[in-house]
Amino acid sequence: MQRKGKTLELTLASMFIVLIAVGANITTIVPFMVVGGVPITLQTFFAVLAGLILGSRLGVITTSTYAFIGLIGIPVFAQFGAGLGMLIKPTFGFILSYILAAYAAGKMVEKKKSTASYIIASLVATAINYVIGTNWMYFAYKFVAEAPEGFDYAMAWLWMLAPLPKDIILAVLAAVVARRLKVTVLSKGQFKNLNLGA
Secondary structure, three states: OHHHHHHHHHHHHHHHHHHHHHHHOHHHHOOOOEEOOEEOOOHHHHHHHHHHHHHHHHHHHHHHHHHHHHHOOOOOOHHHOOOHHHHHOOOHHHHHHHHHHHHHHHHHHHHOOOHHHHHHHHHHHHHHHHHHHHHHHHHHHHHOOOOOOOOOHHHHHHHOOOOHHHHHHHHHHHHHHHHHHHHOHHHOHHHOOOOOOO
């Protein structure tokens, strides 16, 4: 039974790694998901969903593995990017943030199981994504990459205003989907004995 549970956990983690990779490149697959020049990627959505559904432990394993396989050369990042060179890219902080975001989301819903708790956890995880990602972007442009003309800390945050409404909507959607799955599919059968947090 324990081996069966581990196999199922591995399957769920693998599924979310694939979903995050697909979410990173969804506009390549579905070009119409660009609104007003802003791509509606689902990378953060699936990373947060991983934490909410899989819990803090497996959520961290999943998002860490996603970052690792991208760094060793498998093209799972946005625009099918990969390799150690991604470490100095201005956007790599967002990828790193998925690990802490998944952990925070999972840990919060492990303590409280209401729909409101899921929504709050998802929004907190999204905020973590923004704080880590935007600060990484700022420092990367300042010290490594060639910064655009007039670039400063305020501009870095102004850039993040465009995707913010989309990410808030997706965060709430992730919470609703995760909560629904937890009280239906994942609370029955072979899933109910798994240690998936809430």
